[in-house]
Amino acid sequence: MKKSLGARTLVFPTPAWLVGSYDGEGRPNAMAVAWGGVCCSHPPCIAVSLRKATHSYASIMERKAFTVSVPSEAYVREVDYFGIASGRDVDKFAATGLTPVRSTLVDAPYVGEFPMVVECRLLQTVEIGLHTQFIGEILDVKAEESVCDTQGAVDIGKVLPVVYAPDVRSYHGIGRTLGRAFSVGKGVGERGGKP
């Protein structure tokens, strides 16, 4: 029996990413976001939503660029800190000891220590309400060699990304592999019923 929980942003899973940008003074900054996701395959695009009140909002509007750094679970405390503090008040990179690396493709920094990063040029902004959505065209994905398998593909079991559970406000790791996509579901319909 389902019960109604009301109109709220409660859905699983959502990501825990750091969105990097340079502010008006050229200082590297980043903020934690859970409101976002891939939004197009061609061109490859990712969307992140930010409130106008954030320091990052003006930075991305001005520089027309941002990065999405994917943390491994070892950095969950730093990720949380990047969501608590504001770049207006403090240099979050200095405070955490993380390294802002200048992208050579877009005018934005990413987190050097994180295993994966996505570099984006701002393609479009969408006004929704409290949040503005920034749609970025992915110009490159970079990953540490240590998280790639022998075929060169990125191994999620080595990246160990962080899942955020909104509303209940908790961070979670990745669990066991459940199967291959476009594969485990083959034949489900052929038996004409619940497998």
Place this chain on the structure above:
Amino acid sequence: MKKSLGARTLVFPTPAWLVGSYDGEGRPNAMAVAWGGVCCSHPPCIAVSLRKATHSYASIMERKAFTVSVPSEAYVREVDYFGIASGRDVDKFAATGLTPVRSTLVDAPYVGEFPMVVECRLLQTVEIGLHTQFIGEILDVKAEESVCDTQGAVDIGKVLPVVYAPDVRSYHGIGRTLGRAFSVGKGVGERGGKP
């Protein structure tokens, strides 16, 4: 050392959700999506991206409504099937034995067996490229009582949602709890360095 992997939709985590809609003949349909995420807190909104070629695209355009059903990992094979088959050719609910439940709030069906569902009215569409983004205002979230804790909050450890790893195309469960948000990061900056 990071290596460049090119411009592609490779980022972790992304969700594995089923987007439900009624087609022109009133038949319930759903498709698997990984391109999506929450995009605004007020009004509460969720975005999913669909190709124009999908059967669901026309359905959502016509009915101005969709649902997002959150599977538990026990249904990973059915989720994959909903991403392989097309509602043009087959009744995916009948083929899997899953139950299309008519939403009382929006003109769309959701998956009765899944632990959580989000019911949306179409607020906005955004043309990006191959994919069109559908921004839905969340009118209600419903969850099985069995996945709620004693305080009534939804327990991600009982929902057991599915994480999709794009590009490498695999499904994964949720792992261990890493900490409380807006909490584990407190004090990180106070020590003036890497914690």
